[in-house]
Amino acid sequence: MNFVFKISRLSALLMFAAAVSMPSGEVLAKEIVLGASVQLTGPVANTGRYYRDAYQLAIDRVNAAGGVKIGNESYKLALKLYDNQSDVNLSVRQYTQLVSQDKVDFLLGPFASNFALADSAVSEKYRIPMVQGGGASDQIFSRGFKYIFGTLAPASNYFGSTIEMLSGLDPAPKSVALLYADDAFDVSVAEGTRPKLKKAGLTLVLDERYSTNATDFSSLLAQIKSKNIDAVLVAGHETEILNFVRQAKSLAVAPKMYSFTVGVPSEDFRKALGKDADYAFGMTAWLPSTDLKDRWFGDAAQFAAVYKAKFGYDPDYHAASGVADVEALVQAAEMAGSTDPAKVRDALSKVKFDSLYGPIAFDENGQIDLPQTVIQVQGDRLVAIYGGNGKIAGPKYPMPAWDVR
Amino acid sequence: MKTARTMLLLAALAVLAAVPWFGSDVLIQFGINALLLAVLAQGWNVIGGYAGYASFGNSVFYGLGSYGVAIAMAQWQLPFWVGLLFGAALAVVFAVLIGMPVLRLRGHYFAIATLALAQVMAAIVSNVKLAGRNVGLVLPPLNNDPLFYEFSLLLLVLATLTVYWLTRSRFGFGLIAIRENEEGAAVMGVNTTLYKTVAFAISGVFSALAGGIHAYWVTFIDPESAFDIGLNVKMIIMAVFGGPGTVFGPVVGALSLSAVSELLSSEITSFAGLFFGVVVVVAVVLMPRGLADVLRRFRGTGWRYFGENIRSHQL
Numbered sequence: 001m002n003f004v005f006k007i008s009r010l011s012a013l014l015m016f017a018a019a020v021s022m023p024s025g026e027v028l029a030k031e032i033v034l035g036a037s038v039q040l041t042g043p044v045a046n047t048g049r050y051y052r053d054a055y056q057l058a059i060d061r062v063n064a065a066g067g068v069k070i071g072n073e074s075y076k077l078a079l080k081l082y083d084n085q086s087d088v089n090l091s092v093r094q095y096t097q098l099v100s101q102d103k104v105d106f107l108l109g110p111f112a113s114n115f116a117l118a119d120s121a122v123s124e125k126y127r128i129p130m131v132q133g134g135g136a137s138d139q140i141f142s143r144g145f146k147y148i149f150g151t152l153a154p155a156s157n158y159f160g161s162t163i164e165m166l167s168g169l170d171p172a173p174k175s176v177a178l179l180y181a182d183d184a185f186d187v188s189v190a191e192g193t194r195p196k197l198k199k200a201g202l203t204l205v206l207d208e209r210y211s212t213n214a215t216d217f218s219s220l221l222a223q224i225k226s227k228n229i230d231a232v233l234v235a236g237h238e239t240e241i242l243n244f245v246r247q248a249k250s251l252a253v254a255p256k257m258y259s260f261t262v263g264v265p266s267e268d269f270r271k272a273l274g275k276d277a278d279y280a281f282g283m284t285a286w287l288p289s290t291d292l293k294d295r296w297f298g299d300a301a302q303f304a305a306v307y308k309a310k311f312g313y314d315p316d317y318h319a320a321s322g323v324a325d326v327e328a329l330v331q332a333a334e335m336a337g338s339t340d341p342a343k344v345r346d347a348l349s350k351v352k353f354d355s356l357y358g359p360i361a362f363d364e365n366g367q368i369d370l371p372q373t374v375i376q377v378q379g380d381r382l383v384a385i386y387g388g389n390g391k392i393a394g395p396k397y398p399m400p401a402w403d404v405r
Numbered sequence: 406m407k408t409a410r411t412m413l414l415l416a417a418l419a420v421l422a423a424v425p426w427f428g429s430d431v432l433i434q435f436g437i438n439a440l441l442l443a444v445l446a447q448g449w450n451v452i453g454g455y456a457g458y459a460s461f462g463n464s465v466f467y468g469l470g471s472y473g474v475a476i477a478m479a480q481w482q483l484p485f486w487v488g489l490l491f492g493a494a495l496a497v498v499f500a501v502l503i504g505m506p507v508l509r510l511r512g513h514y515f516a517i518a519t520l521a522l523a524q525v526m527a528a529i530v531s532n533v534k535l536a537g538r539n540v541g542l543v544l545p546p547l548n549n550d551p552l553f554y555e556f557s558l559l560l561l562v563l564a565t566l567t568v569y570w571l572t573r574s575r576f577g578f579g580l581i582a583i584r585e586n587e588e589g590a591a592v593m594g595v596n597t598t599l600y601k602t603v604a605f606a607i608s609g610v611f612s613a614l615a616g617g618i619h620a621y622w623v624t625f626i627d628p629e630s631a632f633d634i635g636l637n638v639k640m641i642i643m644a645v646f647g648g649p650g651t652v653f654g655p656v657v658g659a660l661s662l663s664a665v666s667e668l669l670s671s672e673i674t675s676f677a678g679l680f681f682g683v684v685v686v687v688a689v690v691l692m693p694r695g696l697a698d699v700l701r702r703f704r705g706t707g708w709r710y711f712g713e714n715i716r717s718h719q720l
Contacts, residue, residue, distance in 0.1 A: 041678055085670060085678060088623065088630065093434045097671070100430040117543065117625040125548045139543050139625075182531060184540040184627060 032068055032339055034059070034329065035080045035104030037094035037119070039111055042086025047318055048111050051134060053311045054322030055079055055108055061296045068330050071337050077330070080104050088118050095122040105339050106131070106329050109150070111318070113137035113184070120148040129345040131328050133321030138188060141365035147341075149348050149366040151324045151357065152317075153285045155185055156192020159233055161371045162259050162283060163196050165386040166231055169397055173230030173256050177206035179220060179244075180235040189235040189261060205229055212237065217244045221253045232258040242272055249276055249402050256398035257281055264375060265382065278379060279399040283372035286317035286357055287384060294356035296327065303356045317357075324357035331360075358388070421558055425551035433550045435667055437622060440557035441615045443659035445636070446643040447564040448611035453641065454649030455571055456604045457584030458508065461637050462519035463612045465526050468631035469495040470613025471620035475542040476535055478621070489617045496613035500606035508601040511587070520634070527632040541627030544620060553622045560618065561656065564611045569652050580604055584650070646688050648697025657696055690715060 036055060039048030059077045062068065068075045080102050084091035091110055098104045099122065107123050109116055109132020116135025123130035124145045132140075136152040166173055176197055180190040187209070197204050205227050208220060221244075224232060232255045234241060241263045248254070257279070263269040264282020273280075288304035297303040300320065307315040328351055333339055336347035352361045358370050374386040376395055384392045424436055445467065452460045473492020477483040507518045531539045547553075571577030579600045582590035591597050620626050640659075647658020665684055669677040691711045692699045703710050 083670070083677070089438050090670060092623065093431055093438070093667075094671075096434055097431045114541075114625060114627060114630060118623050121546050121548070121624055124546070139540070143543065143546070182539055187538060187540050 030073060030075050031078050032075045032106070032333065033078045033080055033102070033104040034106050034108050034326065035095070035098030035102060036108035037082040037084045037091045037098070037110055039086045039115075040083035042084075044086050044112060047134075048086070050316065050318035051108075051111055051322045052081060053307070054133075054315070054319040055081070055326055057307060057310060058296070058323040058326035062326065062330055065296055068333055070333055070339065075333075075339070077326070084110060084115070088115055091115050092118050092122060095119045096126075099123070099126040099128050104128070106333075106341070106344065108132065108322070108325050108329075109134050111135075113140060116140050116148075116150070120145055123147045127345075128341050129329070129332075129348055131325040131348065133325045134318070137184065138192070138367070141367040145366070147345055149328065149362050149368075151321045151328065151360065151368050151370070153370040153372060154192070154367055155188035157369070158189045158235065158261055158283060158372055159193045159259070160196055161374050161386055161388070162233065162281065163193070163200050163202070165374050165391075165395070166202065166257075167200050168391070169257075169395070171256075171398070174203060175205040175227065175229045175231070176202045177208075177220075177224050177227075177229045177232045177255075178204060178235075179206070179208050179210060179232070181212045181214075181237060181240060182209050183212050186235040186261070193233065193235075202231070210236075210240075212240075214240055215243050217247050218251060221248055221251050224255060225251070225253045230256045234258065235261045238263040238266070238269060242269065245273055245276055245280065252402050254399055254401045257395075258399070259283070259374070264377060270377060270380075270382070275405070277377045278405070279377065279396055281374060281376050281385070281395070283374055284317065285370060285372055286320045287373060287375075288315070288320075289384075292356050292358060293354050294327075295353070297323075297356050300356040320357040324355050324360055327353075327355050328360055418562070422555065425554050430550065433554050435663070437550065437553050437557050437618075439660050439663035439667075440554070440561050441619055442639065442643060442663055443656045444557065444561050444564050444611055444615040445640040446647070446655035446659040447561065447568060448608045448615070449637075449640045449644050450568060450608075450649060450651075450655045451571065451580075451611075452601075452604050452608040454644060454651070454655070455568075455577060455580040455584065456601055457580075458601065458605075459516045459641070460519050460605070460608065461516055461634065461641075462503070462507075462522040463608060463640060464633055464637035465499065465522045466496040466609035466612035467616035467619075467636060468523070468526060468530070468628075468633075469499055469609075470616030471626045471631045472530065472536055472542075473613065474617035474620045475537075475544055475626050478544050479537075479542040480535060485617075485621055488621075489614055492613045492617045493610045496609035497606050500609040501602060504602040504605040505598075508598065508605060523632040523634045523637065527628040530628045530632070537627075539628060541625060541630075544624045544626075546624045547621065550622075553618060556618050557615075560611070560614055565652065565656060567607065567611075572652060576600065576603070581650070642685055646685070646695060648695025651695070651697040654695050654697035661696070690718060693718075 038051045039045050040052060056079060059079050063076050066074055082094040084094055107128055107130035109130055110119055111134035113135040116132050117140050120130060120140055124147050127147055129147045131149045133151040135150060136155045138154055138156050178190055178193055180186040206223055234244060241260045259281035264280055265284045270277045288300045290299045290301045292300035304315055331353050332344045332347035332351050336343040349362060362368055371388040373384050376383050376385050378396050385395045386392060425433055449463050452458050470492035473495050474488035477488030477491050510518050530536045579595040582595055583597055583600060587597060643659040643662050644655040646662055648654025666681050669680045691714055693714060
């Protein structure tokens with residue numbers, strides 16, 4: 001008899017699960033629903049919140065401006081958001097729920113490449129376009145999927161604008177060292193950087209992978225010194241880069257320039273290094289500048305102000321990328337003159353507009369080609385040096401030796 | 406009574422097997438996850454429930470199985486089943502190599518020794534070029550959830566049959582003897598080292614097969630997700646919740662806890678994690694010997710069952 005109880009309990013649970021996954025509300029007419037599953041709790045929730053807030057803010061703005069104009073009709077945008085608890089399996093299920101039961105019109109992405117990799121399979125299967133601003137890995141776009149579009153600058157192109165800038169410097173650097181941490185992202189950065197260096201006619205003298213969270217860079221620095229390398233490119237994490245700069249100083253290693261994928265844009269980084277942060281090059285995918293005009297927010301600076309006022313913290317490139325995702329879908333729907341997923345997908349592949357995030361256009365794989373803006377610490381200021389349209393300001397180059405600073 | 410049970414069991418199995426025909430896409434996906442977790446819990450049951458060795462190393466087997474399939478399919482362009490076999494073979498080799506030294510440890514020492522295994526494996530795999538280093542491997546997508554569902558169900562049936570066989574074989578009694586008193590078992594002529602290693606390997610094979618199916622289904626793995634210690638904690642919670650050392654306990658535990666967790670995460674999004682924790686704490690306080698024990702004794706003792714458990718904790 002116990003067993004009967006056990007089985008009936010089991011089937012009751014299954015029924016319960018089935019009942020819960022029933023459709024939860026009819027979609028109103030003249031509404032376009034965007035669905036997303038984002039990390040609101042769990043280990044990466046801190047970055048996930050950028051997407052939740054950015055999606056909501058962008059949707060509110062578009063609605064306040066009269067909504068999406070398709071043909072002669074005006075559609076309101078609505079957001080259906082789930083929390084995937086930083087669990088990839090759950091996020092796949094939630095995206096399936098969004099397309100198969102909530103019947104959302106289009107999808108917005110989660111944060112992080114591993115989520116986007118798994119979730120893009122759902123959008124592909126149900127042929128619902130997904131525009132995601134959270135995954136930069138090139139693997140997402142190399143699978144021949146038709147319904148995935150991404151607005152995060154590709155990892156392989158992180159050093160692209162830096163290398164372009166290098167060729168215009170005087171005296172021109174010749175030898176380059178490429179150091180990168182052994183995680184997925186930085187390995188992709190390095191893989192994308194090598195062919196670009198070759199094309200620019202620079203010789204890669206030192207090409208070294210180091211383990212994530214490494215603290216001792218003295219042997220790498222010694223090699224840089226003995227080989228007299230001109231330019232050092234480091235793809236890693238903030239603490240590693242802090243150690244790298246500090247040890248460069250104590251070992252008096254001063255190449256003509258060094259550039260870092262992360263750290264330089266953050267205020268904490270510059271505070272931690274004090275004067276020693278001077279001359280360091282870095283990069284950012286997005287700066288809240290008034291040059292980035294936007295149809296709904298005016299420009300990036302105004303967006304940053306509105307965002308800060310509403311949520312109480314500054315937006316970064318994740319947030320800007322999230323807003324660009326919503327805007328890309330709106331533009332594509334207006335261009336297609338329809339909410340049909342296949343038509344909007346085709347429109348997305350042709351979409352081309354300026355946004356607060358930068359110029360939005362997707363290549364045939366669905367990936368954006370957004371150049372990083374090269375920045376440099378000059379004294380106590382952070383100066384944009386080189387962007388997608390070429391030179392912005394003069395770099396302080398070459399870097400002087402440590403003892404004559 | 407016995408035939409009635411068998412009939413009911415077959416009926417339940419038929420309902421489960423038919424889910425892809427009447428269930429929604431979300432239910433099927435939920436089913437795949439819940440069934441794979443049940444396989445993991447059942448696999449853990451062999452070493453943790455029957456032999457009494459609380460292994461925190463089972464997520465290593467899961468990871469090896471994932472990588473077996475991923476390497477075979479993404480790097481060598483071999484069919485899925487070859488990958489499954491490869492993953493299972495890796496798990497057996499690992500179980501024997503690691504089991505020999507580690508299974509000599511007992512109790513907490515064994516748990517701690519296995520705790521580090523997942524991280525060590527993740528670090529090793531991160532440096533293996535064949536396994537895609539830290540970048541991970543992308544598998545060719547196969548959009549056939551019903552197939553994955555039936556694979557998972559089949560695997561769970563196999564795992565459960567294996568455990569059922571344990572309950573009536575010399576080998577199974579040997580494991581129980583080891584759990585109850587290892588010296589005693591050795592004196593009685595049980596080859597404890599051999600028994601424990603075989604149990605570890607059986608446990609590993611099922612975890613590896615579950616990992617292999619999951620890898621092909623989710624189409625992407627990296628060291629962090631493949632060797633996730635959190636998954637190991639989950640399988641232990643599920644097995645213990647259902648009742649370790651019983652045939653159906655881990656299955657019921659895994660399916661019911663998966664359902665609760667799913668309900669919470671879709672209904673009360675922001676507090677789901679908290680409530681899940683509460684469910685587990687309450688379960689441990691009220692029914693430390695698992696659901697199976699509640700079902701067995703509740704009829705006799707009634708609600709006093711829970712009261713007695715609370716008292717026995719001396720809270």
